[in-house]
Amino acid sequence: MSLKRTPLRDFHAEHGARLVDFAGWEMPVQYRSILEEHKAVRHAAGLFDVSHMGEFEVQGPQARALLDHLVTNDVSKMSPGRVLYTPMCYERGTVIDDLLIYMRSEEDFLLCVNAGNIDKDLAWIRERAAAFGGTDSDHGAVSITDRSADTALLALQGPAAAAILQPLTAAPLDALRYYHFTTGQVAGIDCVISRTGYTGEDGFELYHASGAAVDLARALLDAGRPHGLELAGLGARDSLRLEAGYPLYGHEISDTISPLTGGLGWTVKLDKAADFIGRAALLVEKQQGSAQRLVFFKTGDRRIVRAEAPVFGAGEAGGAGAGAAGGESCGRGGAAVGRVASGTLSPILGEAIGTALVSAAAAASARSGTAPLWVDIRGTRLDLQLVKAPFVTLKKTS
Template identity: 80%
Template sequence: MSLKRTPLRDFHAEHGARLVDFAGWEMPVQYRSILEEHKAVRRAAGLFDVSHMGEVDVQGPGARAFLDSLVTNDVAKLSAGRVLYTPMCYENGTVIDDLLIYMRGAEDFFLCINAGNTPKDLAWLGDQAARFNAETGAGSVRITDRSAETALLALQGPAAAAILQPLTDVPLAALKYYHFTTGQVAGIDCVISRTGYTGEDGFELYHASESAPALAAALLEAGRPHELELAGLGARDSLRLEAGYPLYGHEISDQVSPLAGGLGWTVKLDKAAAFIGRDALRAEKANGSAQRLVFFKTGDRRIVRAESPVFSGEAGGAAVGRVVSGTLSPILGEAIGSALVDSAATDSAAQLWVDIRGTRLDLQLVKAPFVPLKKSTTL
């Protein structure tokens, strides 16, 4: 089966990217090195191709009510030009996907969804829209997949605004975190969103797929005086983990609820709209989650890989959880990660630990983010 390609596949190859299979897409995992790309984003800026993400229009007179019935966060509080981060759950409270909702107008929204979940999400949205329209009237909500025609570049880091501003007339200083607007960048029509997945200030630029190579080249040229680096999926993952951001299939999944996965702040159980999964999440909130997400560091450079068992207390006991994400923090110079652990084990005084090729490594539980971030970029 051939891999899908973003409009920037040839651009990546020309710039020396190492391309890998990611969720069925041929994507750059790194250019020079993950370590250097990660440090560049924290120090200056990095440019990421995230055109594999899905984009979906949700429109019609019932669009807001429809979305509010699907997601755990409160869509009713959105206004035009704002962005909302939210999980979308099954009836049992586990997560279908975590996504961004953009409000263009009272009857006009679009979603940014995870690449690997796009087919599943589209099927779910279609089924739920058919149900909603049957209840509220034909044409109340319309779902349109815009993924193939939309490319997405993420410019992330403390120098992002300085790089982007000369290319656009949009006053970037006036654009707040988790807000968006429209305008031209290097002569290309874009949705300019002050969002990102690295924990740094930055922008995500939605634009027509055919314009992606020209926009990437313009951003790269504008960024040269600011030490902008092309960055791949490897740095994107280590950056998001340092920031304490979840990754679908790891911290949250169709087996993990947003409450267990550390996203309780996104679950508005008392919002006016009933949403799919609310009853299950109410019960979990009342009774407590069986497992809890914890973040850890080790004081050691050896990476603790995902799926490694987590133990409690002395050797010889049963596992009390598993690692869901692990990497070497380029900023801290030690291994960091996250784990889903039995809640009782996190409440006890017993030390959590993992076994790395016969060596016990104690997990030092910490509160994310692992490195200082600007307050405005914490989810």
């Protein structure tokens, strides 16, 4: 099966990108170096093509009510110009997807969903819209329109992002707060200008017509070169989001992991007025406690701890006296207490970092210092030093 392509596919090839299969899309994983692209975003700016993401319009008198029923966060408190991050859950409380909701007016919302979940999300939303007078026409109580093929999305991220973008637009960026958006032209191209991103840095996401993507990318790249702007691929995007402590669907949250288990309890508004899908299951989990916990860790070692690697408690496989990071080899017996969800090398810290889903008891013991968590890297024990996210100091705007 042939891979889908964003409007910038040839632009990426022209600039030396290494293209890979990502969720069925041919996407740039890196240009020159993941390390340098990552550092550029932390110290200057990076430009990402995220046009593979999906966009849906939800419109009509019942649009807000439908969305408040679908997601765990509180849509009723939104106002025009606001952006809301939220999971969307199954009845059992696990996550269908995590998405952004843009409120354009009382009856007009734009959703941004993950690329690999576009078809699943669209079917789920349309099925549940029927109870709210949903229709495919433009005149019903609520309509859902897939704009994914018509829309391209560029992310300009880093402390220099505003300085790069402002000369290209009349929109007053200083007045645009974090998780707010406006509309305007950028380099003569109509855009939704959103002060959001997936790196933990200040930055903007620019939604625009697919046919204008190449012109906009060239204009941003030209404007950004004096500021140290680098083209950045999916490799840096992943290491940046992990340093920032942001979840990735299929890793920290998924159709088997609830937002409470995945550390997103702040997005679950159990007391909001709308009775949302998954509320009953999440209320039980909140009252009884999650069986597993998501923990963030670093190792003091440069060897990457890969996703799905088993996580052990002290004494379970190598004896309580097994060596610390870089120490003696451990045994093979015993049962794991969880698994690694994500892992990478932090270019800023110079050591491996990651997340792990472990039993609630093991997480509590590790946090108290009574029973450290550890992994086996080719026969060598590496202790996991539990930390709070983010891993690095972030400079996003308030």
